[in-house]
Amino acid sequence: MEGILNTLTNFISADVRTAVPLLLCALGLVFSERAGIVNIAAEGLMLIAAVSAAIGSAYFGPWGGALLAAISGLAGALIFTFFTITLRANQIVVGTAFNIFAAGLSVTLNRRFLADVTVTGYPLRAIPGLSQLPFVGDLFFNWQLLVYLTFLGVPLLQFVLYRSNLGLKIRASGEQPRACDSVGIKVNRVRTGVVLFSGILAGLAGSYVSLGQASTFIEGMVAGKGFMALAVCVFGNYTPVGAMGAALLFGAADALKYRLLTTELGSYYQFLNMLPYLITIISLMLLSHRSNKPAASGKPYIKE
């Protein structure tokens, strides 16, 4: 009994640890997708944020890391909006260019600033009282602050998206930008705001990769998590709650991978490493046809 409980606890912890950055990034992507922006720069945003977080943490402590990651996400998103919204360049193309840019920048920053420093990870914050509960206490109430915020953000953002005036404006900008414009909603302003917001979330997601999952930055450590967050967004049918389910499912696949690594299958670890990517593809196969995908997704809006 004890053994099974332990296995289960480990499994769920591993699941949550993997799911958090995917979910955090996907929450932002749900908003930008809903407003009509396809942001495949998420990968690059997370990568730059991961290295920025490590630098911030090494020089100013974990809070500095979080702040620097959020700022770098915001700055990256500003670059993205400048080219896609102000200059109306193709979103996918700019996103691809951003990822190339980010790959170069993150390595350069890493070599320049992280050569001989120690990075402190996010500390665990046990919630007094609740964390003392048997079994569930350690599982649900002994995490880093960012983890609680991420899961609290899900219902909040669901509410904002579906029950608030702002959410209506956002969704309308992605479905019927022209109609929005005719009732005085500034479509490009809404889109800019939403992309900047998603940039901050992608930044925090990146910081969790370097400061939450590890306490160091390794070149290329984001390894497609930004792209997976996009898939989480599609698989979650473009809603915050759906994204949470999808992220936890992806996390479960990853936790399963770590579980299997300790068995004799571990010597074929490359195939186990393929699991999250395979799950992503399978999830897209299953769910791409029924979808809340916005009608004006990916199209620049040109005011008349």
Next chain:
Amino acid sequence: MNQNAKQFRFKSELKQLLLPLFSLVLALALGYLTMLLMGYDAAKAYQSLWQGIFGSRNAIAESLVQTTPLIFTAISYALTYKAGLINLGGEGQLYIGAVWGSVLGSRLSGIPVWLHWILIFAAAFAGGAIWGAISGLLKVRFKASELITTIMLNYIALEWVSFCVTNLPFKDQTAGAAPRMPTVVDNVKLSLLLPKTRLHSGFILALLVLLIYYLFMWKTTKGFELRVNGQNPNAALYAGMPVKHNAVLAFALAGGTAGLGGIINILGLQYFLTEGFASGLGFSGVAVALLGNSQPLGILLAAFLFGALNAGGIRMQTAAAVPSAMISMIQGIIIFFAVSPYLLSWIGTQLISGRNRHNLSLQNQLPPESAQLAMTTDRGKSDPEKSR
């Protein structure tokens, strides 16, 4: 009237060249600034970059060596782009092709060399083509976005390569060797074009494939069908073209081309496959295709530019201690500006009036040719099968 039209055409052609050049200058300036901010010796860095590109016979050869694989991965993106699809999976396709080709290149012997070459290239092409076609099939069958599936397949391919270089029956069994696949047999290695450099005849093959790309896309019916699908998927559908079949075909051809690029880098340069031997080539190929507007000549010029920057970047790292990754950053910036057709007119409006920052009155201006091209990238979205 005719004179006017000619003049306009010339102007727009000039503009097409102006924007990439302007982007290059701007990106180099921003790169210079970044290096200064980070405390590197930027002047020395660019000096050694230049040395690394044109400084010697060997440097020029090295630039061409780096150009070669980029031509293949660029075609891999450009071919699908012209067909209204997005292939970000060049890297995975390249690796799979290289694995298949190097199995045949190292295991077979005792057959005529021309036959051996044909078999190797066919295997590499087939490997890449199958890997590419998966994304095409997933798209037409399940409407799974090729944007994500191609990228996921890259990661899967990388894991597969990692398996091949460390496990039987694929790995090289030489005692004490680093993880890799066996060396290809001597007589299939490509000859050198310039003695005492690394420039191999794979470069000629790249030019040949570029020519085939041109002939196929612009001179055959199938190529025409693909381009129609890219320009206007509705028209392709109403004309009764086999749209779905064509999408899979485009992905297969794109993947096959990338696979050829992979095996050619092995036969001409490294002679055995290692993990990461082509790292970054996939996305660089995308960048090259974007900069070259998916046109054959554009791809050639852009591939040379990026290849030269890569070659110079290595020199920059050794001579000026600036990480060569700085080059990918600069390449990313080049693409930012080069794919923004309104950049020049935006700067114009900013210069005329500092106000109205967000209220660009761009509507009355005729978009330059490259703008029209760039805007049609969204074709995937207006796919008739997708609209509800």
